[in-house]
Amino acid sequence: MRASERVYHALREEIVTWHLPPGAELSEVEQAARWGVSRTPLREALGRLSAEGLAVVGKGRTLVVSALSAEDVRHLFELREALETQAARLAARRGDVGTFRALAARFAAAPDLLGPADPERLAYYALVAELDAAVDDAAASPYLRRSLTALRAHVARVRRLAQDNPDRLRRAADEHRLIAEAVADHDEVLAAQATAVHLRASLAHVLSTLAGPPGTPPAGPSATTPAAQQAARPPTTAVTQPATPLDTTGDRP
DSSP states (O other): OOHHHHHHHHHHHHHHTTSSOTTOBOOHHHHHHHHTOOHHHHHHHHHHHHHTTSEEEOGGGOEEEOOOOHHHHHHHHHHHHHHHHHHHHHHHHHOOHHHHHHHHHHHHTGGGGOSTTOTTOHHHHHHHHHHHHHHHHHHTOHHHHHHHHHHHHHHHHHHGGGTTOHHHHHHHHHHHHHHHHHHHTTOHHHHHHHHHHHHHHHHHHHHHHHHOSTTOOOOOSOTTSHHHHHHTSOHHHHTSSOOOOOOOOOOOO
16 A cells, blocks of 8 residues: 555544544644655645545644534535435345345344444444445445545544444434335335435434533543543644554444
8 A cells, every 4th residue: 555545544544533633733744753654645645635624724834634513514414415315215226135134134233232342333333334335336326426435534523423322323223224124125215215314313413412511612522432532632642643544434423
């Protein structure tokens, strides 16, 4: 893997999982030293993050992790509903019954994945990613897939706001089960409706989380999770520990 590709995936993962919180500086000097690369591949990686909207220019023209406001989330979910309901509709038209029956059964058992042994819900989010990939494959629409891919990093970051709420995740798992069952039944209308219901419930939860209790600022993942413990540190500290790049393909809260 090229150096720029490696650094891009590593930084993207840290942004998505809130290890690098909104406002964290992405200094070229610090990041180049941190990842053991020259400034050229680092700039390529930062350029890709900027193009995705995950990094923006801050004070002193240093790139920082982009903010995540309630308005941003609303705009994101407006586009998600348009694209994902159509993807679900096409998947129900063209999808493999066995694939989606198996996914529905796994989502029925998904509450078992939400125990204290996995506080960042990695196994649950991996299952969500499988459903996303299955819907993309079944929809068989290259243009729709590309449009959804452009949203995935932002969706993955938003979805982490639900990781400390097992009740919401259990409801989301049931919503995903209904989507998978509708696709398996080749019921295009129900697949689209179930997707819309899920997205609207997710939006309501995310907006509530961002607002927080009266008088408190918006928050990311709980301070009890490793991601949030890192996010709580000042930006100069948050970028000093190496991390292994991971894949972030799932996009449903």
